[in-house]
Amino acid sequence: MLTVRQLAFGYPDHPVGRDVNFELESGEVLCVLGPNGCGKTTLFKTVLGLLKAQAGTICVNDEDIDQWPRQRIASTMAYVPQQHDAYFPFTVLELVLMGRGAHLGLFSAPSSHDRDVAVQALRSLAIEHLQDAVYTRLSGGERQLTLIARALAQEPKILAMDEPTANLDFGNQILVLRHINRLARAGIAIVLSTHNPGHTFRVAHRVALMKNGRFLELGVPTQVVTPDALHRIYGVDVNIAQVTNISGKTTQVCVPTID
């Protein structure tokens, strides 16, 4: 579905990364793991067409998106930005409705159908009750879910999420991870960045290790996320242990050495 080939990205006079290659199929979750400033956000913005690629191609279903109009890109790929302070006190429903912009004409306002799609997006994340709440007064977890709902209202085939679990409490992190798994099962291709290597074992089909704007490795989590690899990108000693969760499934956790 999404094919990225030899992508170089960055800002004019300030290259950030190059030689990035990956493919993403529908229903697949790709997790990008890397230290602060390694170029994850810039990579996402480039894939979404918000920044011009400096070299290489980005194809959706074998079609280069370079010449696609903004609206066509937005109705195919949605972006969940890192949480931010909103400027205007829009309500949750108003904000989620803006996701419909990708499907509406220049002079149109949302119809009742668009409203239904927006409410459905809220319902699928179990935050329907927040629709009349003011976004700027929500908690971090509620804001994150609202931004995901807005992306879902775009009815995208591909979803790019920039650190969706950052700044969330433990419970909300797990809640968001659950939703990511569910959305992938519903057939959406998801690429997300994270700072928690442990999360990759729970949601990712494949992991890319990123440093200095390049993918060092790309593969299934159990092969890529190793003590050696984590030491290379973070400079931290980590033990990866097998544990069994309450429902009897085994999974991996990262145990860093602190003392």
Next chain:
Amino acid sequence: MLLIGLIVLSVGIGKFDIAPGDLFTVIAARLSGASHNLPTVLDTVVFQIRLPRVAAALIVGAALSAAGATYQSLFRNPLASPEILGVSSGAGLGAAFGIYLSLPLGGVQLMAFLFGGMIVVAVYGVARTVRGHDPVLVLVLAGVVMGTLAGSCIAFFKYLADPYDQLPAITFWLLGSLNSIGHREVLVTCIVVTAGIVPLVLLRWRVNILSLGDEEAAALGVNTGNLRLLLIGSATLITAGAVSITGVIGWVGLMIPHIARLLVGPDFRRLLPASMLLGAAFLLGVDDLSRTLADTEIPVGILTALIGAPFFLWLLARSKHGWQ
């Protein structure tokens, strides 16, 4: 309803008070073509002076507020006002230049309109050449710089101007007034302002998306560059059309959209009409005060500042989370 009451009151009051009953008789007589037995001076006052002035206050108040609401959404800045890209400074410069050249009133107004538009084109052009920064921030900074530059040029024309004749005219123009507005000005301004408001009404929902910021709006499928250009063009047309006949009237376009947002929320579909209604009523009310408070007329721009500045401080103290 309140607005209609205010209009009736405004036509009635002034140097020459007219009772609402007489006012009604005069207007009914004019509409039906019949004659009335009141003094004919009433006709002159109502139709030549009061009605054009009331109409101008309504149009200019609505126009400045619509432009202010647009700029605030566009720049996501509580201090954004119709002056932010230098329209008013440019118009002031045009007017000062026109007065210095001893142009007739119409010429001065035309100069004000052209310079107001030109300075925004210049600001936009400068901002386009600066790459690699947030385009919105660059626009605002370029606007501030060009506005200051225009201010210096105005000072230069004041220095050159004839101190007995031209200088007071320039000063008075810069203070803003709804004086000296006739039928022709009202008609022209109405057309220009309407031409600017139509695109705003058509794009009313898109403005919401753009108010999230450039990158987010682009991710949501908005062609941000084109939309912003269209909105700036419309808001500039509206502002230039208004200030070229009244001079610089500050604070209306800054304060009214804030009040409107408190009342109806940030959705531009409701914010635009609410701002326009409030702005029309506000400027009409303030103009009534400017005509009646003292023996000589107080320039309306001074009164809007006297009311606007404390109000804005109050708003600042009251709001805890920026815009709420």
